[in-house]
Amino acid sequence: MPKTQLTKDKLQQKVKELLESEKIEAFVGYGEGDLSLKKIPLVITRPEDVSKLTFDQTSTPLLSRYLLDGELKDKKVGILLKGCDKRALDLFEKENRINKENIYTLGISCNGVISINKMSEYLNDPTEYELNFDGEKVKASSKTGEEVEFDYQDILSPHCHICQSPTPEDVDDLIENEASEALVPIKEDGIMDSIIELEKASKEEKYQYFIESLNRCRRCFACREACPVCNCPKCLFDIENPRFLDKSTEESAQHQYYHILRAFHVADRCVGCGECERACPEEIPFYLLHEKIKKDIDEMFGEKEDALSYAYPDDVEPFEEGGEA
Numbered sequence: 001m002p003k004t005q006l007t008k009d010k011l012q013q014k015v016k017e018l019l020e021s022e023k024i025e026a027f028v029g030y031g032e033g034d035l036s037l038k039k040i041p042l043v044i045t046r047p048e049d050v051s052k053l054t055f056d057q058t059s060t061p062l063l064s065r066y067l068l069d070g071e072l073k074d075k076k077v078g079i080l081l082k083g084c085d086k087r088a089l090d091l092f093e094k095e096n097r098i099n100k101e102n103i104y105t106l107g108i109s110c111n112g113v114i115s116i117n118k119m120s121e122y123l124n125d126p127t128e129y130e131l132n133f134d135g136e137k138v139k140a141s142s143k144t145g146e147e148v149e150f151d152y153q154d155i156l157s158p159h160c161h162i163c164q165s166p167t168p169e170d171v172d173d174l175i176e177n178e179a180s181e182a183l184v185p186i187k188e189d190g191i192m193d194s195i196i197e198l199e200k201a202s203k204e205e206k207y208q209y210f211i212e213s214l215n216r217c218r219r220c221f222a223c224r225e226a227c228p229v230c231n232c233p234k235c236l237f238d239i240e241n242p243r244f245l246d247k248s249t250e251e252s253a254q255h256q257y258y259h260i261l262r263a264f265h266v267a268d269r270c271v272g273c274g275e276c277e278r279a280c281p282e283e284i285p286f287y288l289l290h291e292k293i294k295k296d297i298d299e300m301f302g303e304k305e306d307a308l309s310y311a312y313p314d315d316v317e318p319f320e321e322g323g324e325a
């Protein structure tokens with residue numbers, strides 16, 4: 001039996017027990033979507049629906065953000081968490097955005113997720129292919145019978161190469177992902193090497209690099225929408241009056257303004273999931289900017305998480321009536 005099937009069976013069995021025992025009212029996991037290369041977030045409430053749950057290296061979207069708003073907010077909810085998703089959940093707890101008492105955390109050991117952008121380097125339309133994972137190799141098969149084999153390392157999302165903890169810590173229960181037995185060693189290079197390389201460049205070269213990258217931006221905001229920690233109820237860039245961001249996509253200064261502000265906003269809160277990079281239609285490497293800021297913060301403050309932001313329940317919103325700017 002394929003290892004992904006074994007993992008799926010364990011996951012479904014565990015969630016069935018949780019729902020049947022009424023320990024939880026709903027479970028947030030992954031289901032099959034229209035695209036074979038991307039699983040979709042799925043909420044189930046009935047034990048008979050557990051067969052719809054799945055998990056593999058195409059389970060990319062972070063699920064924890066679905067606990068912030070809407071119907072799930074006040075329910076007893078179980079949730080499947082990879083390492084990066086657990087880091088996001090921990091951040092929400094620190095920022096008093098969730099009630100951890102209501103949440104059952106079911107961790108899963110993760111061996112990374114694929115990047116469709118990276119697959120595009122090898123295939124014309126990766127979405128036409130089904131993937132089969134077998135340890136260090138991935139076989140992509142098209143409907144027309146074409147087969148292409150990759151080294152998993154070559155199509156792994158860049159952030160996964162430098163993941164701090166693929167297996168989530170301090171969870172209520174942990175599903176051992178059978179496929180992670182074949183976990184390829186996480187490379188030490190990747191993003192960090194690119195940053196060190198960039199640091200050696202002159203100021204003009206760095207400026208040129210970022211401007212050329214950012215000028216490809218369409219300001220579609222897909223990076224913001226995909227980011228689990230970019231979740232302010234009211235985003236600065238959506239405010240109509242005063243409008244902080246012009247709607248034109250031509251203006252280079254506006255691209256810089258958006259990206260620099262977003263980079264500082266997520267700087268010490270970024271959980272390194274790579275969702276922004278996977279969402280970007282222009283493959284803009286702005287995560288290098290985020291990681292560079294994180295690296296500088298670590299060097300300045302020590303490796304302290306959330307060095308720049310603390311929130312307490314009695315904090316006053318600075319721009320609300322009675323608050324202080």
Ligand code: SF4
Binds near residue numbers: 084157160273
């Ligand atoms: S960053 Fe990648 S390897 Fe780390 S937990 Fe998330 S998906 Fe898994």
Ligand code: SF4
Binds near residue numbers: 227229266273277287
């Ligand atoms: S900035 Fe990118 S890598 Fe960081 S948390 Fe947001 S989506 Fe994930």
Ligand code: SF4
Binds near residue numbers: 216220282
């Ligand atoms: S997803 Fe890419 S193109 Fe869209 S706003 Fe973000 S950086 Fe720009």
